Amino acid sequence: MNDSAFINRNAQDTAGNTFDAIVIGSGISGGWAAKELCEKGLKTLVLERGRNVEHIKDYPTATMAPWEFPHRGKLSAKLFNDNPIAARCYAFREETQHFFVKDHEHPYIQTQPFDWIRGYQVGGKSLLWGRWTQRWSDLDFEANAKDGIATDWPIRYKDIAPWYSYVEKFAGISGNRDGLPQVPDGEFLPPMEMTVVEKHLKASIEHNFPGRNLIISRTANLSKALNGRGPCQYRDLCFRGCPFGGxxxxxxxTLPAAMATGNLTIRPFSVAHSIIYDEQTQKAKGVRVIDAGTLKTTEYFAKVIFVNAGTLNSTLLLLNSTSSRFPNGMGNDSGALGHYLMDHNYRGRIFGEHAGFKDTYYYGRRPTGVYIPRFRNLTDKKEVDFLRGYAFACSSHRPQGNASGSPQIGKAFKDSLTEPGPWQMNMTGMGECLPEAGNKVSLSQDKKDQWGMPLLNIDCSFRSNEIVMLRDILQTGAEMLDRAGFKNITQLDSQQAPGLGIHEMGTARMGRDPKTSVLNGHNQVWGAPNVFVTDGACMTSGGCQNPSLTYMALTARAVDYAVEALKKRNL
Incomplete structure (x- = not known):
């Protein structure tokens, strides 16, 4: 991507401001929308509110050594104190902070504590994500209907399965075919190897706890080269940007693939203000955009619009897109827009130490971990006193030295650093949150940001089902480590607020009825059929798998539908 691909046309140049498609946002789902639209021949404009980030060139810290950083990778006191929200994110460090939104730059309102972690640049948070990629199954797509809560998904696994395969083959997912119905197998590159203590834990769990499994994570890191990218170099510096494309x-x-078609135009520093609705055609006709630097307003026009600004920003945009047809926000006939916000509950963490396997180490810094898929409530028989379930993200390592019992200074301490310490295992529960109408976002009536956009008010909390589930997470995690011979087991409730899971979902959910949802089964906005929302805002429930792979698959599926509809003149 080159700066020459960017445009800043005159606001009055309607012809010059017209494209076949507009994509709002350039992150994981926006990049996929751009690739698919461009490869299908549509002249496509991608609007990104942040700066340009060009692959390789704009990863300034990617190959720096620890001693090249003034604070050896740690946050300075000023950066930490100035960013109490961003600093809670595990990836916000000295070497990555330039990819994160700083707290003062984009304020929002918290009715209840909610840590909104953002990355505004070309590529969005795709530069910062954890890269774990589990498929959903019908256990998830049927859950709302079976439990009689919220609203039913308008799709099932069979509708999205071929699109999972499609995006996996291009993205490059390493993993093992494990034959577990709750996390269906996909199109995998060879799996990364477990450490000896992870293999030990796997054997113990699967022997002592029938129905529970430990598998290597399915992850979007290349275990071998793919289409000129990678393979992964086992540096585990992913959040700095990977010059190897690993x-x-x-x-x-996705963006280089889109650019290669000659059909892509990217416009950075472009804050999408609202979608323009045409009352006569009963479709959207364009997007009103504020230049982030000059504050000038420009309108861009297209036959089809994909909204991929990130869950909460996509909903903010829809709420701000009012007209006589949609006085309460585009697609909001149901009143559901802004409601049913979800995040995964990552509060439960368990740590343990193993005295064995001292003669064994591991290769490099594997950029992923191991995964215990959901094992609670897999059948219709109620086995615990909460709905849905949870998974565990786990990993093991050997710290440098064994200085915990001695002062961290002096010859003995230095000598200890030349030898690896005992094996340590950590487990983090990832609990599903139920879609609750009271977990919601809304627009401030009197507070605006520097671009004149209303501030988003977030009102969200973990509810009773999540708290009961949390207790089970801590108990089962500890019992699995104990049975495998781990010692010094610690259970921790981090008490972190929603948002820090960085899996915001819902607020513009899919459904079967415009009276109860914002989008239909093809991610089209009810009442504005040429507007598609395919990022996390579209989610009807949250599952307990990492959600980004599902966004990718939904996006590719929706683009395919949109282009076919355009060909048939149905949009």
Missing amino acids: YFSSNAT
Whole structure:
């Protein structure tokens, strides 16, 4: 992607401002929308509110050594104190902070604590994501209907399965075919190897706890080269940006593919203000955009619009897109827009130490971990006193030295650093949150940001089902480590607020009825059929799998539908 591909046309140049398609946002789902639209021949404009980030060139810290950083990678006191929200994110460090939104730059309102972690640049948070990619199954797509809560998904696994395969083959997912119905197998590159203590834990769990499994994570890191990218170098520096293209990001994969068609135009520093609705055609006709630097307003026009600004920003945009047809926000006939916000509950963490396997180490820094898929409530028989379930993200390592019992200074301490310490295992529960109408976002009536956009008010909390589930997470995690011979087991409730899971979902959900949902089964906005929302905002429930792979698949599926509809003149 070159700066020459960017445009800043005169606001009055309607012809010059007209494209076949507009994509709002360039992150994981926006990049996929751009690739698919461009490869299908549509002249496509991608609007990105942040700066340009060009693959390789704009990864300034990618190959720096620890001693080249003034604070050895740690946050300075000023950066930490100035960013109490961003600093809670595990990836916000000295070497990555330039990819994160700083707290003062984009304020929002918290009715209840909610840590909104953002990355505004070309590529969005695809430069920062955890890269774990589990498929959903019908256990998830049927859950709302079976439990009689919220609203039913308008799709099932069979509708999205071929699209999972489609995006996996291009993105490059390493993993093992494990034959577990709750996390269906996909199109995998060879799996990365477990450590000896992870293999030990796997054997113990699967022997002592029938129905529970430990598998290597399915992850968007290349275990072998794919389409000129990678393979992964086992540096585990992914959040700095990977010059090898060893993991999937919009910058390394989908946007270059879109650019190669000659059909892509990217406009950075473009804050989408609202979608323009045509009352006569009963469709959207364009997007009103504020230049982030000059504050000038420009309108761009297209036959089809994909909204991929990130869950909460996509909903903010829809709420701000009012007209006589949609006085309460585009697609909001149901009143559901802004409601049913979800995030995964990552509060439960368990740590343990193993005295064995001292003669064994591991290769490099594997950029992923191991995974215990959901094992609670897999059948219709109620086995615990909460709905849905949870998974565990786990990993093991050997720290440098064994200085915990001695002062961290002096010759003995230095000598200890030349030898690896005992094996340590950590487990983090990832609990599903139920879609609750009271977990919601709304627009401030009197507070605006520097671009004149209303501030988003977030009102969200973990509810009773999540808290009961949390207790089970801590108990089962500890019992699995104990049975496998781990010692010094610690259970921790981090008490972190929603948002820090960085899996915001819902607020513009899919459904079967415009009276109860915002989008139909093809991600079209009810009442504005040429507007598609395919990022996390569209989610009807949250599952307990990492959600980004599902966004990718939904996006590719929706683009295919949109282009076919355009060909038939149905849009």
